Amino acid sequence: MMDVPAGDSGDALRNLILESELELSKSGITVIDQEEKIVYWNKRFLEIWGLEEKNVANKPREKAIETILDKLIDPKKFQDVLNHAYSNRDYHGIDIIEFKNGKLIERKTLALEKDGKYYGRIWYFTDITEQKQREKEMETYTSELQRMVSSRTQELIEAEKMAASGSLASEIAHDLRSPLQSIRNAAYMMKKDKDKFEVGLEIIEKSVVRSLEMLEAMRSSTRQAEPKLRRTDLNTIIQESVEEIPKPGNVTIQTELDSELEAWIDGSQIRRVFDNLLLNAVEAMPQGGIITITKHRDEKRFIIQISDTGVGIPEEVLPNLFERKFYTTKPHGLGLGLSYCKRTIESHGGSIMVDSILGKGSVFTIELPRIR
Numbered sequence: 578m579m580d581v582p583a584g585d586s587g588d589a590l591r592n593l594i595l596e597s598e599l600e601l602s603k604s605g606i607t608v609i610d611q612e613e614k615i616v617y618w619n620k621r622f623l624e625i626w627g628l629e630e631k632n633v634a635n636k637p638r639e640k641a642i643e644t645i646l647d648k649l650i651d652p653k654k655f656q657d658v659l660n661h662a663y664s665n666r667d668y669h670g671i672d673i674i675e676f677k678n679g680k681l682i683e684r685k686t687l688a689l690e691k692d693g694k695y696y697g698r699i700w701y702f703t704d705i706t707e708q709k710q711r712e713k714e715m716e717t718y719t720s721e722l723q724r725m726v727s728s729r730t731q732e733l734i735e736a737e738k739m740a741a742s743g744s745l746a747s748e749i750a751h752d753l754r755s756p757l758q759s760i761r762n763a764a765y766m767m768k769k770d771k772d773k774f775e776v777g778l779e780i781i782e783k784s785v786v787r788s789l790e791m792l793e794a795m796r797s798s799t800r801q802a803e804p805k806l807r808r809t810d811l812n813t814i815i816q817e818s819v820e821e822i823p824k825p826g827n828v829t830i831q832t833e834l835d836s837e838l839e840a841w842i843d844g845s846q847i848r849r850v851f852d853n854l855l856l857n858a859v860e861a862m863p864q865g866g867i868i869t870i871t872k873h874r875d876e877k878r879f880i881i882q883i884s885d886t887g888v889g890i891p892e893e894v895l896p897n898l899f900e901r902k903f904y905t906t907k908p909h910g911l912g913l914g915l916s917y918c919k920r921t922i923e924s925h926g927g928s929i930m931v932d933s934i935l936g937k938g939s940v941f942t943i944e945l946p947r948i949r
Contacts (some may be wrong), residue, residue: 599617599619600619600621602619602621603621603703604621604701604703605618605622605625605701605702605703606618606619606621606622606699606700607619607622607633607699607700607702608698608700609697609698609700610696611695611696611697612697613638613639613663614635614636614637615635615636615637616635618630622702625702625704626648626702627645627648628644638659642659648677649674649675649676649677650677651675658670658672662686663698666688666690666695668686668688669685669686669687669688670686671684672684674702680704680706681704681705681709682703682704683701683702683703683705684700684702685700685701685703686698686699687699707771708768711771711774712768715764715767715768715777715781716764719760719761719764719781722757722760722785725789726757726788729792753788753792754856755821755852755853755856756785756788756821756852757788759780759781759783759784759822759823760780760781761823762780762823763776763777763778763780763784764781780821783817783821784821787845787848787849787852803924804846804921804924804925805843806841806842806843807842807843807844808839808840808948809839809841809843809844809847810838810839811838811839811842811847811872811879812834812872813838814842814847814851815834815851815870815872815881816832816834817848818851818852818855819832819855819870822855822856822859823856823859827864827865827866828865828867829866829867830868830869830870831867831868831869832870832871833869833871833872834871834872835872835873837874837879837947839948840879840945840947840948841946841948842945843925846921846925847921847925849921850917850918850921850922850943853915853918854883854914854941855883857914857915858883858887861887861938861939862885862886862887866886866887866938867886868883868886869883869884869885870882870883870884874947876947877947878944878945878947879943879945879946880942880943880944881942882940882942883941884938884939884940884941885938885939886937886938887938887939888936888938889934889935889936889938890931890935890939891935892933892935895933898915898931899915899916899918899929900916922943922944922945926945926946927944927945927946928943928944929943929944930942
């Protein structure tokens with residue numbers, strides 16, 4: 578709030594503040610009064626339409642728009658919306674104006690009324706050309722990724738050396754859900770907020786790389802690829818998986834990680850393990866809940882635990898949980914990911930275990946060797 582003086586000086590200050598706000602707007606703004614004459618416009622309005630002040634100052638709207646109609650793909654539609662708005666005072670709406678040069682302008686309008694008296698209409702014009710171009714590029718990018726995934730998956734299914742090709746293809750489809758959902762979420766975020774385009778693009782690029790690494794690792798052989806061990810920041814692997822895993826708003830993820838960062842691991846394979854376990858935990862909580870990730874160490878091992886407050890796992894199925902075609906940590910589905918998790922952790926010289934109470938949740942414990 579601001580203490581504005583009363584009287585003429587207060588009115589002048591209010592008008593100055595309002596005019597400054599309108600001039601700073603990214604939208605072109607104009608006001609057409611009850612007699613359908615243009616009585617206000619900001620600089621951005623003139624820029625969008627390529628007009629000068631002499632073209633609009635106190636001009637009837639019909640006269641003012643004569644100079645812009647030839648720039649539009651559909652001038653009739655443009656005029657129809659204007660006529661409808663001024664013949665229906667209750668009208669307020671949004672539409673898109675297409676220019677012949679490819680520019681796209683979003684148009685909004687509201688009636689100016691107070692105490693039952695009608696003063697005219699205010700119009701907002703926002704250039705959304707760049708936003709729409711980015712959305713189109715993103716759709717092309719996503720479609721190409723889907724094509725690549727479909728093509729690589731088909732190669733896997735058709736490869737003669739895959740005795741269990743159908744099962745393997747199902748495992749790929751399962752594991753690719755996480756990066757593909759991250760891409761979908763990023764595209765949605767970018768459509769809603771064009772200022773987050775760079776953030777969304779970074780998420781998409783990381784997800785594409787992870788998807789292709791998964792496909793390539795399985796394309797060459799049906800056997801588990803040997804891990805390419807190197808010093809890797811294990812905390813970063815965990816945090817990136819937490820940040821990028823798709824989850825609804827009613828699921829919270831908490832982390833408690835110790836300070837020792839480096840582990841002797843294959844970062845891509847271990848990231849896939851965490852993606853699987855987190856995705857399973859999310860899907861085990863259809864009503865929402867809390868996922869907790871802890872990491873600590875003893876003399877020889879890192880000990881990582883991922884716990885959820887989900888539906889839990891029946892005791893009788895726990896002994897077979899890590900078999901390739903058996904998986905029940907969530908209410909529905911085959912869940913092929915845990916067999917991969919077990920093979921990967923064991924190939925790193927570690928182990929994975931599970932404890933679960935039906936109706937209360939599950940805890941997966943991973944042990945990995947420390948660098949000596």
